Amino acid sequence: MRRTSRKKRSTLANRAIAASAALILGGGGLLAVNVYASAGEGPSGSPPTRTQNAGRQMSTIDCPEAVNGLPEVPDRARGEVDRELAAMDTQITDAYRQFADRQEQMAQDPGLAENAVLGPLRSKRTASLDRIGIAIGRVGGERPAGLESLAGCSLRADDSRPGNGDGDGNSSDGGSGDGDGGQDDGQGRDQGQNQGRSEGQGQDGGQGQDPGQGEDPGQGGQGGNGPEASDFVDIQTVQPSVDRPRQRRGASRGTFTTDCGLNENGKFNPDNVIAAPGVSNGAHHMHDYIGNQANDAFASDDDLADGATTCRNQGDRSTYYWPVLRLQNGQNENDVDADGGGRDQNVGEIQTPSEVTLKFVGSPVGRVTAMPRFLRIITGDAKAFTNGDANANASWSCTGFEDRQLKDKYPICPEGSQVVRTFAFQNCWDGQNTDSANHRTHVAFAQDDGRCPSGFRAVPQLVQRIVYDVPPGPGFAVDSFPEQLHKPITDHGDFINVFDERLMKNMVRCINDGRRCR
Numbered sequence: 001m002r003r004t005s006r007k008k009r010s011t012l013a014n015r016a017i018a019a020s021a022a023l024i025l026g027g028g029g030l031l032a033v034n035v036y037a038s039a040g041e042g043p044s045g046s047p048p049t050r051t052q053n054a055g056r057q058m059s060t061i062d063c064p065e066a067v068n069g070l071p072e073v074p075d076r077a078r079g080e081v082d083r084e085l086a087a088m089d090t091q092i093t094d095a096y097r098q099f100a101d102r103q104e105q106m107a108q109d110p111g112l113a114e115n116a117v118l119g120p121l122r123s124k125r126t127a128s129l130d131r132i133g134i135a136i137g138r139v140g141g142e143r144p145a146g147l148e149s150l151a152g153c154s155l156r157a158d159d160s161r162p163g164n165g166d167g168d169g170n171s172s173d174g175g176s177g178d179g180d181g182g183q184d185d186g187q188g189r190d191q192g193q194n195q196g197r198s199e200g201q202g203q204d205g206g207q208g209q210d211p212g213q214g215e216d217p218g219q220g221g222q223g224g225n226g227p228e229a230s231d232f233v234d235i236q237t238v239q240p241s242v243d244r245p246r247q248r249r250g251a252s253r254g255t256f257t258t259d260c261g262l263n264e265n266g267k268f269n270p271d272n273v274i275a276a277p278g279v280s281n282g283a284h285h286m287h288d289y290i291g292n293q294a295n296d297a298f299a300s301d302d303d304l305a306d307g308a309t310t311c312r313n314q315g316d317r318s319t320y321y322w323p324v325l326r327l328q329n330g331q332n333e334n335d336v337d338a339d340g341g342g343r344d345q346n347v348g349e350i351q352t353p354s355e356v357t358l359k360f361v362g363s364p365v366g367r368v369t370a371m372p373r374f375l376r377i378i379t380g381d382a383k384a385f386t387n388g389d390a391n392a393n394a395s396w397s398c399t400g401f402e403d404r405q406l407k408d409k410y411p412i413c414p415e416g417s418q419v420v421r422t423f424a425f426q427n428c429w430d431g432q433n434t435d436s437a438n439h440r441t442h443v444a445f446a447q448d449d450g451r452c453p454s455g456f457r458a459v460p461q462l463v464q465r466i467v468y469d470v471p472p473g474p475g476f477a478v479d480s481f482p483e484q485l486h487k488p489i490t491d492h493g494d495f496i497n498v499f500d501e502r503l504m505k506n507m508v509r510c511i512n513d514g515r516r517c518r
Contacts, residue, residue, distance in 0.1 A: 057107060058155035060483045061096050061117070062386045063088075066129065069150045073136060073437035079278065080135040081437070084128045086276040089481065091128070092153070093284050093344060095121040096483040099155070100224065100345075106155075118153055125151040156386075158228065158485065221328050221477060225345040226485030227410065232474035235397065235411040238404040248450065252362025254511035256460065257518050260290040260311040260320060262353050268324065270340020271297035274376045274439055274494055281339035283382070285323050285346050285479035290356065292319035292498055301374045304498050313518075315503030320358060322423070322493045323382075323479040324350045325468055345482035354418060355467035360460035362511040363427065365450040368458045370504045371497045376435045377443055377462070379425045380492025385484045391440070394491030395422045399467065408489040412474060419468040419476070423493040427461035428452035460511055462495055 066088055073081050099106065099117050106113040129147040137143030221227045247253065267289040273296065276282025280297050289295055294307025309317045326333075326348030333350050335341025362368050381391040389408070396406040397420045398413035413419060426443040436442040444453050452458050470476050477486040484490045499507065510517035 057157060058103075058113075059158040060156060060386065060485055061092060061099060061121070061153055062156040062483075063092055063121075063125070063153035064150045065383060065387050066125075066132075066150045067438045069147070070132070070437065071136070071144045074140045076139040077135045078437060081132050082275075082277055083279055084132045084135070086279040086282045088125055088128050089276075089282070089284060091121055091124045093482050095153075097345075100482075103224075113155055118155070121153050122151050125153070158226075221486065222345060222347055225482060227474070227477045227487065229474060231408075231410055231486075231488060232412050233406065233409040235401045235404055235406075235413055235417075238401075238406065238411075240403040241405060242403040246450070247364045250366050251364045252367050252458075252512045253514040254362055255516050256360040256507040256510050257516075258311055258313060258316045258318075258358045258360075259518070260309070260316070260318075260356070260358060262356050263288045263290050263310075264352065265310070267293060267295075268335075268340075268350070269296055270344070271295075272494065273297055273299050274378055274435070274496065281344075283323075284340060284344040284481050285382075286335060286340045286350070287321040287479075287494075288324050288353075289319065289321045292317050292496070295319045295321065295496075304374070304496060307498075313503065315500040317498040317500070319496045319498065320464065320493070322421075322464075322466065323491065325419075325421075325470075325476055325478050326350050327470060328475045328477060340479075346479040348477070351468050351470060351476070353466045354469040355465075357463075357465040359463045359465075360507055360511065361463055362460065363446065363450065363452075363458040365446075366458060367512045368427075368460050368508055370508050371429065371459045371499070372434050373497060373499070373501070373504075374434045375429065375443075375459075375497040376439065377425050377495045377497075378439050378492065379423050379495075380490075382481060382490050382492050383484055384489045385480075385487040389489055392489045393423060394488070394493070395424075396420070396488055396491075397422070406488070408487070410474065410476070410488045413472065415472065419470055421466045421468075421478075421491060423462075423464045423491075425462040425464070425493070425495060427458060428456035429459045430455060431457050460507055464493055464495075 067085055070081070095117050099113065102112070102116065106117070126148055129151055133143045133147050268286050269289070270281045270283045270286050271279070272283040272287070276297065278297055282297055291309055291311050292304050292307045293309065294303045299307070304317065304319060307317055311317070324346075326346070328348045331349045332347055333341060336347060337343065340346065380393045381387055381389075384392040392407055394407070396409065396411050397404055398411050398417040399420060400417050401411075401413070402420060411419065426445050428444040428446055430442050430444075433442040444456050446452050446458070468476075478488070478491050480486045480490045497504075506517070
């Protein structure tokens with residue numbers, strides 16, 4: 001797949017746009033912002049009523065997140081359940097494609113949307129949920145009741161995102177739980193060390209900005225699939241909002257940094273071996289991969305253990321991946337007719353990061369213990385636009401402005417500044433499981449006081465910072481599920497720990513001793 005070279009990037013006009021970070025180095029200490037995960041990502045909010053929708057342009061399909069409505073899934077049923085959940089994602093993407101192709105007609109005739117899109121989608125989801133119930137009942141002894149309540153979907157407007165109230169796109173409000181952050185601890189906590197605040201309210205999304213990339217975000221970017229002008233804000237209008245975390249006596253103050261490159265060799269695929277194992281195109285968007293090179297939908301733990309790595313230290317065979325960032329400049333990659341690319345409404349020129357930092361940090365209140373090998377962590381929610389922001393945990397900013405953080409806006413950066421995306425992963429582990437049925441509840445964020453929830457123990461926290469050298473203006477977006485409209489709040493990151501035992505011990509010792517190691 002063709003990628004933008006560093007030489008070409010350096011010649012792009014004014015190198016501006018920068019994505020915000022969740023944790024930032026400053027003055028020898030970590031600065032933090034509010035990257036909250038609130039009480040668990042539940043089913044999508046109630047659909048707008050016909051009256052509320054009157055005169056509004058419906059822009060996407062909103063379905064409950066089925067995995068969050070399931071009871072505990074027995075281990076023996078997980079493979080079958082995961083495949084059905086992935087099939088339900090495909091059902092939504094197929095339905096969205098039909099909706100997008102006939103959107104104007106459906107705006108004039110709501111009955112057409114019900115008959116051509118929503119009704120058939122509901123029937124397919126009902127069948128999948130029935131098969132999920134059978135799979136759970138077959139090995140668990142009792143089929144779960146009420147799964148059919150998760151089948152319904154509705155059309156909704158761009159300005160009615162669950163969890164955002166009026167949909168005005170204000171930046172993080174300090175306690176809204178909008179970090180794109182994978183697990184929560186049930187208390188709306190932040191991420192252990194992240195006890196600052198990222199206010200930035202009142203931003204208007206950067207109206208009047210010139211897209212400058214051959215697409216018009218004001219018309220929905222990418223041929224109507226987003227992002228829009230209202231999804232961007234000038235970082236210079238955002239108020240500084242980052243505070244230093246409080247470090248208590250006994251804190252583990254060290255850091256361990258691993259260098260795994262920038263994906264210079266161009267490893268991409270639209271799989272997600274964590275959320276959709278064994279399913280090709282389980283993500284419906286393209287991922288960048290660094291570290292382990294054996295990662296695809298079918299990779300087993302043995303495959304990852306034996307896989308080559310781009311990490312400088314060969315003891316780190318972990319896999320780190322995230323949605324690619326593309327310029328909306330009318331230039332397509334060779335995935336324009338492929339799954340995860342153009343077939344899933346992801347088009348434009350993929351950008352290679354100019355910098356990727358993978359840093360593991362400690363706990364503000366005590367020592368950390370080793371992660372288990374093959375621990376899987378998803379931070380963020382790829383469906384946060386329709387699910388609501390309870391598990392959102394990406395942060396966007398610009399170099400030189402990383403004391404200003406955004407959750408549901410892309411930043412417009414000034415000349416000489418670059419886009420920054422940052423993820424601070426969950427830093428508490430349940431002490432038993434390397435994964436869970438919803439890929440979330442086996443890990444958690446620390447509570448407001450920096451301590452892990454009861455039954456969890458502190459582990460090194462991965463803080464991932466990705467920088468891009470892109471031209472100024474709102475002409476870029478991360479890949480997403482098509483119905484998520486490329487919203488910044490859907491950004492997310494994935495990590496599987498494949499450190500060897502010796503290197504993991506060295507990491508833990510380094511962090512607990514307060515040293516800075518590589």
